[in-house]
Amino acid sequence: MSQSNRINGGLIDRSQTWDFTFNGKKMQGHPGDTLASALIANGQKLVGRSFKYHRPRGIFTAGSEEPNALVQLRAGAHQEPNTRATVAELFDGLTATSQNHRGPLEYDFMAVTDFLSPFLSAGFYYKTFMWPKAFWEKIYEPIIRSSAGLGSLSMKEDPDSYDKGFLHCDLLVIGAGPSGLSAALTAARSGARVILADEDFRPGGRLNSETLEVDGMSGSDWAAHTVAELSAMDNVRLMTRTTVYGAYDHGTYGALEKCTDHLASSGGKPRQILWRIYSKRAVLAAGATERPIAFGNNDRPGVMMASAVRTYVNRFGATPGQQVAVFTNNDDGWRTAKDLADKGVEVNAVIDTRNQPPVIEIPGARYHRDAKVRDTIGRKGIKAITLADDQVIPVDCLAVSGGWNPNVHLTCHQRGRPEWRDDINAFVPGGVLPVGMTVAGAANGQLSLASALQEGHDQAAAQLKDIGIKVAKAKLPQAEDEARESVAFWHVKESDKRAWVDLQNDVTVKDVKLANHEGFRSVELLKRYTTMGMATDQGKTSNISGLAILAEEAGKTIPEVGTTIFRPPYTPVPMGALGGRARGKDFRPYRLTPSHKWAEANGGSFVTVGNWMRAEWYTRGNEKGWRDSVDREVQMTRNSVGICDVTTLGKIDVQGKDAAAFLNKVYANGFAKLDVGKVRYGIMLREDGICYDDGTTARMSENHYVMTTTTANAVLVFRRMEFARQCLWPNMDVHLISTTDGWAQFAVAGPNARNLLRKVVDDEHDMSNEAFPFMACGEVTICGGMPARLFRISFSGELAYEIAVPARYGNSMMSVLNEAGAEFDACPYGTEALGVMRIEKGHAAGNELNGQTTAHNLGMGRMVSQKKECIGNVLSQRPELVRDDAIKLMGFKPVNPETKLIAGSHFINKGAEANMDNDQGWMTSVAYSPILGHSIGLGFIKSGDTRKGEIVRAVSPLHGTEMEVEICSAHFIDPEGERLRA
Amino acid sequence: MARDATETRDFGGSVKMRYSAFKIFMQGLTGNKSWKPVWREPDPKPEYDIIIIGAGGHGLSTAYYLAKEFGMRNIAVLEKGWLGSGNIGRNTTIIRSNYLLPGNQPFYEMSMKLWENLEQDTNYNSMVSQRSILNLIHTDGQRDAFVRRGNAMFLSGADAELVDAKQLRDELPFLNFDDARFPIKGGLFQRRGGTARHDAVAWGYARGADSRGVDIIQNCEVTGFDIQGGVCRGVETSRGPIRARKVAMCVAGSSGRVAALAGMRLPIESHVLQAFVSEGLKPTLPGVITFGAGHFYVSQSDKGGLVFGGDIDGYNTYAQRGNLPVVEDVAEGGMAIMPMIGRARLLRSWGGVMDMSMDGTPFIDKTHIEGLYFNGGWCYGGFKATPASGYCYAHLLAKDEPHPNAAQMRLDRFMTGNLIDEKGQGNQPNLH
Amino acid sequence: MIINHPILGPRDAAEFVCLGDACMIDRPDWEAEDAMQQFHEYGYLRDNPAGQHQELWYHEQGDRSWLVLTRNTLTHEITKVEMARDVARSRGRDK
Structure with a gap:
């Protein structure tokens, strides 16, 4: 049956024939075909099944509004569910399969639901499936879920790539139909930067589907000429296959360009590009969508929109039927009959709901005036229609025209509400449009060709004038105003069979009436109760009809009932395109420490810390697991010396005459008096008095301080300090620079730290404990003159320094330190050993500074000065935050030293029931201490400071464990701090 | 005419029609003509x-x-x-009671228990589906915090389950285990969590x-x-x-x-949260999945749409609509954690105005x-x-x-x- | 959204971080008798208007300026963009 319905003419390239398959059946088509037009040419009527009743369905439209002809395109990981055959371009070798049926498409087992339809009225599922209770999740819901849904994902990773891009223009023209082309032409000839975008692969809109003329040539020829002129201009970007899917604030639009979907293979190029378009002005020329009329069994394959029939015949040279009837309530439907007849296709009836003489004489067709189609016959394809007066007319295609709905969608994306126009029985853009947008042509209710061309020009000219661009004079394209009279006619009351409103979701006129009867009278409630307009087509062909029927039923006018809200996207956008390149390892950028390469070469294993990759440990020789490495690193550091890259800590350079006063305001503890060459530990509060961050600040010179923050809060602390500087104390002479990436910084810790550094730091710098004591800092030179900064600070509790060099020397510095340390058996250590040592020392880190704890909780309440103005000190004194029985940070050790503590355990007093009322606190951090030889932990517990030595239970029902722990000091190692002052 | 045996009149109110499969059957046989309005449309009293x-x-x-x-x-x-x-x-x-703090957790667990009996209580199928909610874990610090949370849930009578990456891979093989920017180290399930219509x-x-x-x-x-x-x-x-x-x-x-x-x-400040739904798909996701590190959470509705969301836009608004950066941010999170959704299409986005309180409670x-x-x-x-x-x-x-x-x-x-x-x-x- | 930065011109709002109501500039006197009460209001209570809203945005991916926008929370229209430092000074903030 190869191309049995192919007829003459059309904009397809017959010099090439392509093979494709539908459900494995081989078929042929031509370049210029869509999958839908090729299926029609091959006489394939049945293409899918509906959502709820699994009714046989055919192709209904010729555009992106298609509710029925959804297929799975391609195979394997490229499988693409729910693709509209009407916008899928044919390519050689295309494979498509139908979806949403069990068994073959022709004999869908699930079609049994169609016979049960009396029991499946709107919202039936809210009224049942409740007994017995357990059956919902075990039986009913799985059945509903597997029969719902449409196509399937392959469940494999999407193998294609997607790009994103940004564009700027003076005027964005959305839609390249007559008004859009006219608008673009006007703007382009005036020298404006123009973007013209159209979802179709062939610009021209309805011009390609009609037999109308412009400037004495066929509409499609005029479109091609215009496109050629526009394409040759440098100030125009013509974007075909590009759907502007959303209107966002301040002239920003989202657009999706399909780059390789029309090819058999993407050939390594991006499949699609997601554009963000910044426009000064926009003209929406999105055209209009023809709407159906509801009557009995109006969903059969072969029932099609009248304009779509014209499209297939005129543009694609394929006729949807050999014996066609037209059912219309307007003049426009008649043109389908005329175009078919002109092409030699038999038109055996024109049925007009109006009582008036024929609009056009159609040879061979019987005219039924003041008539209606009541029912259709033919389960898998229409065979005949029955009129309201019971006449039966044999047909294999029924073209239906219920009038046109302007495509107002983008005008509503910022919650503008369309307005009803009685003269064309349709909603047109109304209320407040998105800033910078105007609407032209059919989208604005100018449904005739001449008026569309005129309005496209006028709107573009007005927009250009508005942004100060002089409009070039040019002759307007000339065309006739075709006949467009219509009446409001929504559904055939004489039909006693089910009449579909929303084809895809199987919502019928009865469902709309039932919803109204049951009290779902707002159009939003109607939508939600019946699911009308919620299918993949978002009700493009159903919404207006549905609310017209609701209005009729409720005795209201259509504008009184109002519309639902159109929301982005205009047509569905693949997740892959929205995600772009940000997936897999490229999801977020990597930040590498300056010594990353050295670490890679020396057994480093890496861990994600925010966006940073840090060495978590360095595996040596025959170490079998991470614990071996971490234990060794702790022991080597505590016994001799260890080296750790701590560059990721935030560094902020604070300079200016008021730097000290400024620091005194952002830190909770005193900072007004810090000697040059000294470092101080500081805690920062949020304004709500909760501990926010901690770190050290070094005074390098009179008006120059260097602050460190935690890794996690580096950006946020800087942001807050800028806020304090610019908004709270704007007249302070203080400046901030983030230098986190500017300096590589290394901790050198352990009894031999000084001995090691002595070999690196140039001799003229006195590093003795007297000259450079604990909490000293200074600028030094190393390796014979290289500038560096040296801080004597310690996170591990050992004699320790941090040495900073310009970041580009970081990797070398790591080598130099390790080579210099060889004689001391120095080792590099990672974040795990760092974590173990800070827990041994009782230092708070992220698990303790979690944004919920106060200085009071951390045992540092007295550090919060009440004698100065600083952020957070006032609200930190609220009564609930300074309770005596508040949780306190303490150390915990297992009563049985063999037991491994669990971070996240909750503390419960001995003998108390383990429940929330008896909750005493929780374990924040745990580690195995290789020095102590058992597990240790930090945690918050109520009144902890008065409970040292008490045994409580650490329970983790999540693990099914419970263990006794002793509350102790958080300083497991060197509580007097003798080591770090050595 | 004798009243239908399944109707009852509550004092002061309207006719209450009891819903059941039998009722649907009887109505279906008689053309669905005698369903009662679900509620009245009264005028206000003084x-x-x-x-x-x-x-x-x-x-x-x-x-x-x-x-x-x-x-x-x-x-x-x-x-x-x-x-x-x-x-x-x-x-x-989404329904869940996976909270941490004593001021919250008992409240949300109470809510969960009410959800579990809602349909029988109201005689209306709200499609409460306890298909589980999962929070993914990517770092040790996150695991510590989730253990604390899971234990708090247990202590207030809720359920929680900690799983490692291997268990997750068996259960949700389509997650990105092998090429992830933030490797999946495990997750915290609340099996009683899920969704409702x-x-x-x-x-x-x-x-x-x-x-x-x-x-x-x-x-x-x-x-x-x-x-x-x-x-x-x-x-x-x-x-x-x-x-x-x-x-x-x-x-x-x-x-x-x-x-x-x-x-x-x-x-309180009012902010917009955008949410999204994909085209209908055959069963793809068993439960709710939360990818906190990527600002993405997703479930699948009984109709087949993937329902997902992420962060609020972050500025005060009453406009019930958001902007593109968040749309893309959410989709990036989705593609990062489950790259098999690349060919699913976003069907509809919407924005709701959230009454964001000063401590999130x-x-x-x-x-x-x-x-x-x-x-x-x-x-x-x-x-x-x-x-x-x-x-x-x-x-x-x-x-x-x-x-x-x-x-x-x-x-x-x-x-x-x-x-x-x-x-x-x-x-x-x-x-x- | 597009924010017309007083120094840098129009920039995508995605480059910025929004903090909230510009009343956060008006930090109370910590030594006032009712400082706790004032800080409670400062820290927690908001007008949250449906309409014109003065609010603080930070150009984090840009020049690190804090800006005060006058923006309509119903339409998102931005009618004024000022440097927050100038606003703070004009409201009498010093050091």
């Missing part, structure tokens, strides 16, 4: 015992429990739009409240309060003044606007004005709270004392310092 402002999920559930559990019937629920038009009509339908929740409560005599008055906007000498005696509405002994605000995203009518400033409390009560500050977590919020608010309204599970959700907690800050983000609403 005076009520209690007026609830807002027929969203929380307002309707409050009315329902007031009538059912506290025996109060002379109640009106005033709604400026259509019933269920609040955030109950636009959310991502959001609109049906509103309808079920509305039907239940209406049948017990509650007047649900749609298209009735509150335009002012009748406050004399520090006592609230009623409201002004677009349909005239209505007196009441107690007036209960329950307007979520509109809290700022309505409270301003009573001269109140609140610890809501309020169910009296106000400083006698007779005026406040329920709000639900941030973007109000849906799961619908049953408990209604129940506890009803308790407060009926007894003038807070329900123990909501006793900490007070308006004055920022004065006392009894913060309930699950995320530890402080007094910046757009970070919660």
